[in-house]
Amino acid sequence: MPSTYRRVVLKISGDGFSREMTSGIDTAEILSVAEQAKAVAALGIELAIVVGGGNIVRGAQVEGGGIRRATADYMGMLATLINGLALQDVLESIGVETRVLTAITTEQVAEPFIRRRATRHLEKKRVVILAGGTGNPYFTTDTTAALRAVEIGADILLKATKVDGVYSADPQKDPSAKRFKKLTYLEVLNQQLGVMDYTAISLCMVHRLPILVFNLKGERAFERAVQGEDIGTLIVPE
Ligand code: UDP
Numbered sequence: 001m002p003s004t005y006r007r008v009v010l011k012i013s014g015d016g017f018s019r020e021m022t023s024g025i026d027t028a029e030i031l032s033v034a035e036q037a038k039a040v041a042a043l044g045i046e047l048a049i050v051v052g053g054g055n056i057v058r059g060a061q062v063e064g065g066g067i068r069r070a071t072a073d074y075m076g077m078l079a080t081l082i083n084g085l086a087l088q089d090v091l092e093s094i095g096v097e098t099r100v101l102t103a104i105t106t107e108q109v110a111e112p113f114i115r116r117r118a119t120r121h122l123e124k125k126r127v128v129i130l131a132g133g134t135g136n137p138y139f140t141t142d143t144t145a146a147l148r149a150v151e152i153g154a155d156i157l158l159k160a161t162k163v164d165g166v167y168s169a170d171p172q173k174d175p176s177a178k179r180f181k182k183l184t185y186l187e188v189l190n191q192q193l194g195v196m197d198y199t200a201i202s203l204c205m206v207h208r209l210p211i212l213v214f215n216l217k218g219e220r221a222f223e224r225a226v227q228g229e230d231i232g233t234l235i236v237p238e
Contacts (some may be wrong), residue, residue, distance in 0.1 A: 004228040007046040011145035014054035036222040047120040052147040053079030073137030103135030126217030142200040160216035165233035
């Protein structure tokens with residue numbers, strides 16, 4: 001099947017880097033992400049991955065006891081860089097050429113995020129890992145993913161989650177919960193479906209950037225998602 005998309009952004013939360021119910025880094029988990037990314041890159045699709053940091057630091061949880069929110073958020077952004085570096089090495093260990101670009105400048109370990117540089121790497125079929133969030137406190141890496149996807153002209157934002165899409169209720173608590181195949185941005189916002197934060201959804205809405213929410217742990221899930229198979233929940237203008 002020909003692939004549907006030319007350039008995509010994948011958002012992986014920090015919990016995709018650690019084993020369930022634990023924090024820190026687990027290389028087996030990272031390898032499973034890397035293998036899925038490798039398969040998608042092998043289709044010739046240009047791939048940028050925005051990494052979260054929640055497995056190490058989430059600003060809202062660290063704030064307090066003398067630590068200001070802005071400081072906690074910078075700590076969170078640095079956490080995303082740790083994940084990005086781990087992902088880079090694991091990807092390279094399986095033969096995928098990558099570059100880490102960061103919004104928090106740390107020139108010893110990664111290139112600064114420069115839009116033109118990011119797109120040039122993508123054209124050269126390098127997998128681009130985007131770390132450091134937006135570089136600003138009070139934002140999230142979901143918003144970063146929306147921002148970068150719009151900025152680099154991606155065709156779609158793929159948001160990896162633990163469940164296979166957006167449900168009417170928590171499927172683990174409510175057996176009658178049903179998966180939505182398609183939603184509009186306004187439905188997500190009005191029904192407070194909690195897919196991504198409002199800033200991220202609004203940005204996608206203004207720029208009509210489709211979002212696919214899917215479970216990266218499913219069998220060949222990422223490959224199937226970029227080939228337009230009916231998995232997850234697609235969020236579109238109408
Ligand atoms: N963060 C931030 N600005 C950004 C992106 C991230 O301040 O543009 C901080 C924020 O504290 C956040 C943390 O980095 O809690 C980790 O990112 P996020 O919570 O989005 O990670 P995820 O939940 O996806 O693992």
